[in-house]
Amino acid sequence: MDSQELHQKLSKSVKQLMWVLATLALTLVVTVTLYFNREGLNQKLIGENTEASDSVQTEKKENDYWQPADLNLIKVASQKELVLYGKELISHTSKYLGPKGSVTQISNGMNCQNCHLDAGTKVFGNNYGSVAANYPKFRARSGTEEDIYKRVNDCFERSLNGKPLDTLSKEMQAIKAYISYIGSNIEKGKNALGSGFKELAFLDRAADQKKGKEVYAAKCQSCHQANGEGLLNAEGTEYSFPPLWGKHAYNDKAGLYRITFFARYAKYNMPLGASHENPQLSDEEAWDLAAFVNSQPRPTKSTPNDWPDISKKPIDHPFGPFYDGFSETQHKYGPFKPIKAAKDAQSKKQS
Numbered sequence: 568m569d570s571q572e573l574h575q576k577l578s579k580s581v582k583q584l585m586w587v588l589a590t591l592a593l594t595l596v597v598t599v600t601l602y603f604n605r606e607g608l609n610q611k612l613i614g615e616n617t618e619a620s621d622s623v624q625t626e627k628k629e630n631d632y633w634q635p636a637d638l639n640l641i642k643v644a645s646q647k648e649l650v651l652y653g654k655e656l657i658s659h660t661s662k663y664l665g666p667k668g669s670v671t672q673i674s675n676g677m678n679c680q681n682c683h684l685d686a687g688t689k690v691f692g693n694n695y696g697s698v699a700a701n702y703p704k705f706r707a708r709s710g711t712e713e714d715i716y717k718r719v720n721d722c723f724e725r726s727l728n729g730k731p732l733d734t735l736s737k738e739m740q741a742i743k744a745y746i747s748y749i750g751s752n753i754e755k756g757k758n759a760l761g762s763g764f765k766e767l768a769f770l771d772r773a774a775d776q777k778k779g780k781e782v783y784a785a786k787c788q789s790c791h792q793a794n795g796e797g798l799l800n801a802e803g804t805e806y807s808f809p810p811l812w813g814k815h816a817y818n819d820k821a822g823l824y825r826i827t828f829f830a831r832y833a834k835y836n837m838p839l840g841a842s843h844e845n846p847q848l849s850d851e852e853a854w855d856l857a858a859f860v861n862s863q864p865r866p867t868k869s870t871p872n873d874w875p876d877i878s879k880k881p882i883d884h885p886f887g888p889f890y891d892g893f894s895e896t897q898h899k900y901g902p903f904k905p906i907k908a909a910k911d912a913q914s915k916k917q918s
């Protein structure tokens with residue numbers, strides 16, 4: 568091979584190498600861009616903790632999340648009327664069933680929608696996407712199989728600190744019809760993507776109510792008020808800003824009284840306008856707020872039949888007796904990692 572041939576060969580190889588490098592660089596750029604857009608650019612830029620997203624659900628794009636079945640597609644007029652009444656009751660519960668309710672007075676003035684956002688349809692806003700496909704189901708809290716009526720009445724008696732609604736009443740039938748209809752597009756036994764709450768990583772420390780109090784003053788108080796009791800609308804028929812504690816708030820056996828549920832709800836939904844794609848609180852703020860709010864006074868309820876099998880109590884269930892030897896305080900505020908590790912070890916032993 569003479570030197571000219573060698574030169575040509577060399578420059579050809581260099582060119583090929585350049586191509587390979589360029590292709591690699593392009594792939595890298597595309598991958599990085601996709602990665603950063605995964606959860607919304609915003610969230611990454613403000614440095615959110617990615618550890619938090621340990622569920623597969625976070626890998627999916629927005630349009631893969633559950634959307635409620637379209638109410639406009641209901642053909643039978645009487646059915647449509649019932650479903651729409653159900654939606655109205657979820658959104659404005661207090662107007663009909665609150666202390667000044669036009670139908671009956673069985674609840675504390677809150678609306679279901681205060682916690683099940685957008686009438687129970689918001690992604691990771693505690694939505695009802697999985698209910699129709701999964702009830703009746705066994706729940707360890709009651710140790711029984713529960714139907715939708717029982718589950719709805721659980722929230723009336725705990726979250727709305729009220730009385731159960733008669734199963735045969737038009738109102739209960741409407742609520743059931745609405746929840747069943749919007750989730751009718753999920754296959755039996757499957758879970759709707761983005762239903763309930765999005766996971767939040769545990770802190771290494773206990774949640775700190777003192778820090779939570781400061782965050783509350785800075786980020787929550789303007790709406791929920793300094794005394795935590797919220798703000799009624801001008802007519803006094805429902806809350807413009809619902810109470811977080813005090814006489815008219817959820818009681819101590821409600822789901823939000825568990826600090827994991829409160830922290831997850833707050834992280835991905837509060838202050839109003841936050842979402843799983845655009846959270847406004849750091850993980851620490853969410854946990855500390857949960858500790859603060861759930862250490863304020865609120866109604867209590869006696870539920871002696873809850874958790875008949877105490878080994879099934881969730882790690883943040885803050886009432887003993889416990890089978891694992893951790894204190895009530897640690898079950899209420901954490902740190903949760905040691906409790907979780909003990910629980911995992913226990914269930915490994917059993918299986």
Ligand code: HEC
Nearest residue numbers: 677678679681682697698718719722723726817822823828
């Ligand atoms: C103070 C907040 C709050 C209010 C108000 C509230 N809920 Fe709930 N609800 C929760 C929480 C938290 C959960 C999840 C608890 C759990 O999984 O143990 C839940 C769970 C449910 C579920 C089961 C969801 C599932 O996927 O299994 C249904 C159904 C439900 N609520 C209906 C209602 C109805 C109807 C109302 C109004 C009458 C209402 N809730 C009001 C907080 C609330």
Ligand code: HEC
Nearest residue numbers: 680681682786787790807808809810811833837838839856
């Ligand atoms: C701009 C006003 C606003 C701010 C600020 C705000 N919230 Fe809310 N919050 C609301 C409204 C309105 C609802 C009810 C939403 C609905 O009914 O659609 C709500 C609902 C809630 C609920 C469930 C209902 C209840 O009363 O138990 C919790 C818990 C909550 N907020 C916590 C917080 C926390 C913690 C902060 C501070 C990080 C915060 N909010 C900041 C307006 C606000």
